[in-house]
Amino acid sequence: MGSSSLDTELAVLERDHLQLLLDILGKRGYRVVGPTVRDRAVVYDDLASVTDLPVGWTDEQDGGIYRLKRRNDGALFGYAVGPDSWKKFLHPPVVRLWRDKTGGNGFQLVEEDEGVPRFAFIGVRPCELHAIAIQDKVLLNGKYRDPSYEARRQGLFVLALNCGHAGGTCFCASMNTGPKATFGFDLALTEVLEADRHYFVVEIGTELGAEILREVPHKAASQAEKATAEGIVAKTAGQMGRRMYTTGIKDLLYRNYESPHWSDVAKLCLTCGNCTMVCPTCFCTTVEDVTDLAGEHAERWRKWDSCFTMDFSYIHGGSVRASPMARYRQWMTHKLATWIDQFGTSGCVGCGRCITWCPVAIDITEEVNAIRRSERGS
Amino acid sequence: MAGLPDPMVPSPLRVQRVRRETYDTFTLELEPANGADGFSFAAGQFNMLYAFGVGEVPISISGDPTKPQTLVHTVRSVGAVTQAICKLKRGDVLGVRGPFGSHWPVEEAAGGDVVIVAGGIGLAPLRPVIYYLLSNREKYGRLALVYGARTLQDLLYNPELEKWRGHFDLAVEVTVDTAAASYRGNVGVVTTLIPRVQFDPLQTAVMVCGPEVMMRFTLRELEARGIGPENIFMSMERNMKCAVGFCGHCQFGPTFICKDGPVFRYDQIQAFFAKREV
Numbered sequence: 001m002g003s004s005s006l007d008t009e010l011a012v013l014e015r016d017h018l019q020l021l022l023d024i025l026g027k028r029g030y031r032v033v034g035p036t037v038r039d040r041a042v043v044y045d046d047l048a049s050v051t052d053l054p055v056g057w058t059d060e061q062d063g064g065i066y067r068l069k070r071r072n073d074g075a076l077f078g079y080a081v082g083p084d085s086w087k088k089f090l091h092p093p094v095v096r097l098w099r100d101k102t103g104g105n106g107f108q109l110v111e112e113d114e115g116v117p118r119f120a121f122i123g124v125r126p127c128e129l130h131a132i133a134i135q136d137k138v139l140l141n142g143k144y145r146d147p148s149y150e151a152r153r154q155g156l157f158v159l160a161l162n163c164g165h166a167g168g169t170c171f172c173a174s175m176n177t178g179p180k181a182t183f184g185f186d187l188a189l190t191e192v193l194e195a196d197r198h199y200f201v202v203e204i205g206t207e208l209g210a211e212i213l214r215e216v217p218h219k220a221a222s223q224a225e226k227a228t229a230e231g232i233v234a235k236t237a238g239q240m241g242r243r244m245y246t247t248g249i250k251d252l253l254y255r256n257y258e259s260p261h262w263s264d265v266a267k268l269c270l271t272c273g274n275c276t277m278v279c280p281t282c283f284c285t286t287v288e289d290v291t292d293l294a295g296e297h298a299e300r301w302r303k304w305d306s307c308f309t310m311d312f313s314y315i316h317g318g319s320v321r322a323s324p325m326a327r328y329r330q331w332m333t334h335k336l337a338t339w340i341d342q343f344g345t346s347g348c349v350g351c352g353r354c355i356t357w358c359p360v361a362i363d364i365t366e367e368v369n370a371i372r373r374s375e376r377g378s
Numbered sequence: 379m380a381g382l383p384d385p386m387v388p389s390p391l392r393v394q395r396v397r398r399e400t401y402d403t404f405t406l407e408l409e410p411a412n413g414a415d416g417f418s419f420a421a422g423q424f425n426m427l428y429a430f431g432v433g434e435v436p437i438s439i440s441g442d443p444t445k446p447q448t449l450v451h452t453v454r455s456v457g458a459v460t461q462a463i464c465k466l467k468r469g470d471v472l473g474v475r476g477p478f479g480s481h482w483p484v485e486e487a488a489g490g491d492v493v494i495v496a497g498g499i500g501l502a503p504l505r506p507v508i509y510y511l512l513s514n515r516e517k518y519g520r521l522a523l524v525y526g527a528r529t530l531q532d533l534l535y536n537p538e539l540e541k542w543r544g545h546f547d548l549a550v551e552v553t554v555d556t557a558a559a560s561y562r563g564n565v566g567v568v569t570t571l572i573p574r575v576q577f578d579p580l581q582t583a584v585m586v587c588g589p590e591v592m593m594r595f596t597l598r599e600l601e602a603r604g605i606g607p608e609n610i611f612m613s614m615e616r617n618m619k620c621a622v623g624f625c626g627h628c629q630f631g632p633t634f635i636c637k638d639g640p641v642f643r644y645d646q647i648q649a650f651f652a653k654r655e656v
Contacts (some may be wrong), residue, residue: 098387107430107471111384143637144622145444254495257653284626287619291431297433300386305625312627315617316456326655334629341632 004014010221010229011213013189015076015198019050021159028212030157033089034122035082042082044089047122054079060166061241061352063361074198077123077191080167085280089119090152091135097287098150107298112148116156120157124185126178127170127349129160129282133184137343138283148302157208160185165234168241169352171365175244177349179236181205184241184343187213190229201229212323224286242352244365246373249346252371253337257329259372265367268360273306275354276331277361281347284313307331311333332367385622388428388473389414391449393466397535399452403499404464405440408449411471415444420481421506422613424640426621427451428473429462436618437463438503438640439477440503443510449474451470452502452534478621480641483611484510487583491519493575495596497526497568497588501534503640508542515547522549522575526568527590529554530561550574568592571601577602585641587613594651596645610644630656 013021025032026160034047037054047053059079060067071078096114100107122131134212139146163172163179170208181188186209189200201221202225204210221229276282286305291298305312308327339347348364355363389407399405410417419439428434435457441450457463460619466472485505492511496504511521527533533552543550551571554562564571567589584600588592593612600610614635620626621636628635631650633642651656 055547100385107390107473109387109390109473111387139624142623146624147384147386233514248612254649257650283624285619286627287434288623289431289433297379300434302386305619307626309474311617313613313617319614323655329655330629338629338632342634 002150003288010226011202011204011218012084012221012225013202013213013216013218015074015200017217018076018083018200021212022047022050022122024159024212024215026104029118030120031117031202032120032122034159035077035079038066039351042079042084044084044086045084050076059166059167059169061356063169063355063363064358065168065361066204066356070257073193075164075191075193077161077189078165080163080165080170080229081125081128081353083353083357084276085278085351085353086121086124086132087135087280087283089121090132091146091149091283093304095148095302097300097302102298116127116148116151116153118151120159122123122159123353124158124181125161125163126181127172127175127351128280129158129181129184130175130349131351132229134343134345134347134349135283137345139230141343145378146265147353148351152373158187158205160184160188160205162188162190162229163236164191165242166236166239166376167352167353167356169353169363170240170246170350171242172309172350173237173240173243174246174347174365175346175350180233185209188233192225192228192232201225242350242355242363242365246346249368250337250340252368252375253333256371256375257333259371259374261367261371262325262329264370265362266328268362269308269324269328270360271324271327272359273308274357274359276308277304277351278357280351280353281335282351284312307334330331331341333365335364336368385475386620387477388426388434388475390471391474392631393468394448394631395468395474396466399536400532402450402456403454403534405450405452405579406452406463406466408472409447413453417449417474418446419449419477419506421484421510422481422503423477423479424503424621425449425474425476426618427453427463428475429459430471430473431465432462433459434473434475434585434619435459435463436478436615436621436636438613440502440505441509444513446460448523452499452505452573454499456640465492475484475621478636480639482507482585482613483583483643484514488514489519490581490583491521491577493524493577493582493584494582495524495568495572495586495588497592497596498528499534500586500588500592500613501525504585505535505538506621512542512545516590517554519581520577521547522551522577523630524551524561524571524575526553526555526571526588528556528595529558530547542579549619551575567595569595569599572603577603583611586609588629590614597651607648608643611641612636612644612647613640614642614647615640
């Protein structure tokens, strides 16, 4: 790049120099996390080296189906999203909120003060950038701010990845959330594999991104390289495994709140909550108050929760949403309709995880279609 | 209490007094354990009450908003946490977060009539309204309290009910669902009393709190009396873990009971109120 200011020009980073980028982030004190293969799935965890990435792997995804398969090349990011999302770092599944200092009668509670790491996320997909922006709205933009989320969110470094492979359940193109990153990153890569060359076209999103790129060998992207990267993203957009028709979706779901169709899907739904656990925007939590055996010291822990449990809506007298029908309706209506009234955005980013990880292959895109069809009376 | 860095961390308050209201309901008077300031709140708001080591529940404030030095809660013992709270004695410490949520429109209601309709423990969140109205009596037209409980043994605030009955400018109607044949008072559900209350339908604010089924039938009666949904206010209840809009549990359609409620103008939730399992 050469120039010092924030530049809209694209750069090229050779594959063999990506390790230097990770090293620099590590040296700057970041905890570098990204995709890696574990238990035959792509999960997000600590990365020591580029070789920890799922090199040469891809995935097959469909309703209730997820399989890793070998590619015939050395692609580092040649797969779609797996069961993990970045919320496991920013909004962790289990967090201690406070503990008491003194114990017993006259307790004094102190806020959790354990330091949180500064994260560098490697390979954040465009739909996931949107998911993070949505959780920001929920946890940081209201009257109250979630201090635990805020501490983790501050100082986050994001290396985004424009998608070169659409999964079988992907529908970001329908949700306008991908497959190209448009905001929320420090650097964004497009991976290019050619017969004799493997490189990344790099877009700079922030001054920090530019600063870090400057420490790694790179050059300005040629017109041909830019066109290649554009072509990859455009091709991915045309390969979406699913599609969702979002026109008027909020009113559609409000109008059909009492549609008999909800009972049809409830006959399949196991109310297992998988969809809420894998969803990158689902934010619901519960708390657990615990003590030591003597009952003298207490702590409060916050844990991910799911609107598919009976406990979730329990008040004196019973659960408000006792039927699976009501719980599925709550989840999907929240995701696609009430979320818009609450936070000014859809709660769905089209990542397809809820379809892939549903054990009975319930498909949110197909459920929307079914409600539309039921309205037309066919 | 306000200005805590983390809205999730309770402050310790010390129990000054416990009053037994009924066989399962107790009123606790609390004062800051650490010499902090009083507890300002608006009628209708709630706190999260934490029984040490047991858990936390949302409970409306039932005291007088003009007397913030003492925080008053009326708690019915129905689950693990409320049982632990109801066992507290003078000098014990209770964790408190709050106050949270919206409030009854007592100021907006000035100049007109006010009707309060309460069912069971639903009188507790409305008692601050009665205190407020009585201490600002000249600002309002006719005032009425309509209160129903399951039995005579379930009636809350008996000494105060008798005192309020003694006011010539406050109509108090009380009923119980069932009573012995020898009982001379009203027997029947609370909605049967609404036709008796005098008010001007065009200039009346109605404030309702009780079980959802009771509120549903109350709305029907009020509609029959010509009260519009924009003049009806109701306090809603859902499971709550955080009270600040993060945990997701208290959603009711597009609203969060904790931050958009618990007090709603009926037309804000009308689209969902008639539906089941929301």
